[in-house]
Amino acid sequence: MTEPMEARLEREWRSLLEAIAAGRSPLDLPPDRRAAVSRVALLAQLEEVREEWSSLRTIVDEGTAARFANAAWTLKDLLAHLASWAREFTHEVAAVSRNEGFDYAIPYAMSVLGPNAWNEREVVARKERSLDEIFREFDEETERLQDHVAAMDEAILYQPAAFPLAPSGRPEERLFLPPSFLVSGKCLHDRYHFAQIRKLLERFGA
Amino acid sequence: MIGAEEKGRSPLENRVLRARARGEMSFDAAFETLFQEYRRIVASWLAVRVDAGSVDDLAQDVWLIFYSRFRRWEFGTEMESEDARPVLSFLFRTCQFVARGHARLTRTRRSVPLEEAEGKSAAEDLLRELEAAKALSLARRLCPEEELDVLLAKLAGMSAKEVAKTLSITEAVVDHRYRDALARLRVKLKVQGEERS
Numbered sequence: 001m002t003e004p005m006e007a008r009l010e011r012e013w014r015s016l017l018e019a020i021a022a023g024r025s026p027l028d029l030p031p032d033r034r035a036a037v038s039r040v041a042l043l044a045q046l047e048e049v050r051e052e053w054s055s056l057r058t059i060v061d062e063g064t065a066a067r068f069a070n071a072a073w074t075l076k077d078l079l080a081h082l083a084s085w086a087r088e089f090t091h092e093v094a095a096v097s098r099n100e101g102f103d104y105a106i107p108y109a110m111s112v113l114g115p116n117a118w119n120e121r122e123v124v125a126r127k128e129r130s131l132d133e134i135f136r137e138f139d140e141e142t143e144r145l146q147d148h149v150a151a152m153d154e155a156i157l158y159q160p161a162a163f164p165l166a167p168s169g170r171p172e173e174r175l176f177l178p179p180s181f182l183v184s185g186k187c188l189h190d191r192y193h194f195a196q197i198r199k200l201l202e203r204f205g206a
Numbered sequence: 207m208i209g210a211e212e213k214g215r216s217p218l219e220n221r222v223l224r225a226r227a228r229g230e231m232s233f234d235a236a237f238e239t240l241f242q243e244y245r246r247i248v249a250s251w252l253a254v255r256v257d258a259g260s261v262d263d264l265a266q267d268v269w270l271i272f273y274s275r276f277r278r279w280e281f282g283t284e285m286e287s288e289d290a291r292p293v294l295s296f297l298f299r300t301c302q303f304v305a306r307g308h309a310r311l312t313r314t315r316r317s318v319p320l321e322e323a324e325g326k327s328a329a330e331d332l333l334r335e336l337e338a339a340k341a342l343s344l345a346r347r348l349c350p351e352e353e354l355d356v357l358l359a360k361l362a363g364m365s366a367k368e369v370a371k372t373l374s375i376t377e378a379v380v381d382h383r384y385r386d387a388l389a390r391l392r393v394k395l396k397v398q399g400e401e402r403s
Contacts, residue, residue, distance in 0.1 A: 005341065005388050005395075012342045013250065013361040020249040024266055025241045026273040027234060036270035040263075043307030044271065044300065051303070055374060150314040 037180040039149060039157065045187040046146045050139060052194050053082075057135050064206045065131050075200060076131060077123045082193055083134045084122035086141035089186045093145060093179050096161045097152045105171035106164045115165065149183060218243055219291050227281035237276055240293055241269060247362045248297055254346050254358060255305040264308055268300045289365060295372040298359055341391050348394055353387040356380055 003011075026034050036045070056079075065076035073081070088106075095102065106118045126134060149157070158178045165175040175182075222239050225231040231239075249265045256264060275296065282292070345357055352373075359369045366384075370377045 005392050008341050009345070009357070009361060009388075009391075012340055016250045016253060016342065017246045020246040020253075021262075023241075023245045023249060023262070024269075025238060025245075026266075026269050027238055027241075034270060034273055036267065036274050038263075038267055038270075040304055040307045040311060041267040041271055043310055044267065044303035047303040047306050047310075048299070146310060147314070150311050 035181075035184065037158075037178075037184055042149050042180060042183045042187075043146055045184065046142055046149070049187055049190040049194070050142050052191075053135070053138055053142070056194070056197060059201060059206055060131070062131055064201070064204055067200075067204055069196070069200055073123065075197065076134065077126075078193060078197065079131070079134050079138070080123045080126035080129070081119060082190060083138040083141070084119075084126065085186065085189065086138045086145070088122075089182065090141045090145040090148065092163055093148050093152075093182065096163075096179050097148055097156055099156075101162070102164045102174075104164055105166045105174065107166040107169050107171050109169055145183065145186070152179070216288050217291050217294075219293050220288070223279075223281060223293070226279075233277065237273065240272075240276075244294060244297055245269075247294075248301060251298065251301045251358050251362065252305065254342055254354070255301070256308055260308060264304050267304050267307075268297060271300050271304075272297060289368075291364070291368060294362070294364065295368060298362070298364070298372055302355060341395065344391055344394055345387060348390050349387045353383045353390070356383040357387045360384055 036042075060075065060079070065079065066074055069075045069078045092102070106115045108115050109117050129137075157180050160176050160178050162174040162176050163182060166173050167175060219240060222231065222236050222243075226233070226236040245265070248268050249261055252261045252264050252268070272293075276293075345354060349357065355373060356369055359372070360366075364372070366377045366380045369380045373380070
């Protein structure tokens with residue numbers, strides 16, 4: 001008598017589990033090597049933010065997007081903020097991969113949280129755009145970033161470079177870090193705002 | 207099955223998360239317990255999705271991503287549910303993303319001739335041939351990604367409810383995809399059986 005398919009799959013699955021070797025725990029690595037910045041890990045995290053973004057697309061409509069996320073910005077503005085950074089990060093990583101420098105700075109101003117002036121300007125620049133355009137911009141730019149990460153020279157991806165962000169507020173004091181960490185930071189920034197947006201949507205009953 | 211639990215007891219993951227949230231367990235101890243609990247499942251999920259030579263490195267990527275995320279883990283209300291396993295769900299999704307990242311990288315590199323890739327192909331072909339009769343290997347080759355996702359999650363002991371929540375689909379769709387995958391495999395294995403006899 002032939003074995004039922006479910007039983008056969010379970011038996012094979014159990015054999016597979018038993019055949020798996022010990023594996024390496026991140027705790028076996030020195031603390032400074034526990035960052036998830038391998039090329040595949042970066043691509044995976046970018047994949048994750050794209051997936052979350054497309055999931056938000058199915059929930060957010062024009063009505064919800066017009067509601068206020070905080071005292072200054074609507075939800076659409078917040079989405080535009082993410083789209084603007086997707087474009088900026090991709091532009092920066094592309095420039096570094098071509099060994100080009102930057103003739104501008106994005107200084108943090110009046111805030112320790114971020115470059116308010118730049119953020120505001122970019123959101124205003126997207127006021128007339130449709131929700132679809134904003135959603136498309138983020139996704140296309142993030143996909144382009146994935147392409148850069150996949151194709152970039154190993155040495156450039158992990159070698160510190162000067163980026164336009166100037167956290168001290170002084171334009172000459174640029175953020176100096178490897179592009180791999182900038183990409184990881186982009187994902188962290190996206191996830192931070194996604195969590196915020198999820199909470200907002202819950203509050204809006206969307 | 208490693209993911210299975212004794213009847214009436216909450217999953218080990220749940221107990222670890224609660225202990226961690228109450229400060230009864232250190233970060234390292236909690237992480238290591240979860241690593242030991244799920245490392246075989248993570249590696250097996252990857253083994254069905256990617257080439258054998260990449261499993262170790264990709265599993266490492268999955269665990270490093272979880273490591274950084276677990277530092278900022280939000281102990282949510284799902285922790286209070288007896289059967290919720292947010293860590294397993296997270297690992298499942300991360301395996302999917304890592305496999306996709308790996309595929310993207312492989313596609314990009316295929317345009318550049320790689321000595322390593324050429325040297326490997328014969329051995330890999332042999333391995334593939336040897337495995338051809340196995341249902342799991344067949345699933346990898348025959349099932350669309352969305353069916354394979356459901357199949358692998360269910361094999362690891364995730365309930366239809368957990369799978370549905372993790373993949374943002376309904377339980378009915380989970381059931382449908384699972385049955386489609388089984389049917390697909392049954393047909394193929396039957397044809398192979400007939401060809402052999």
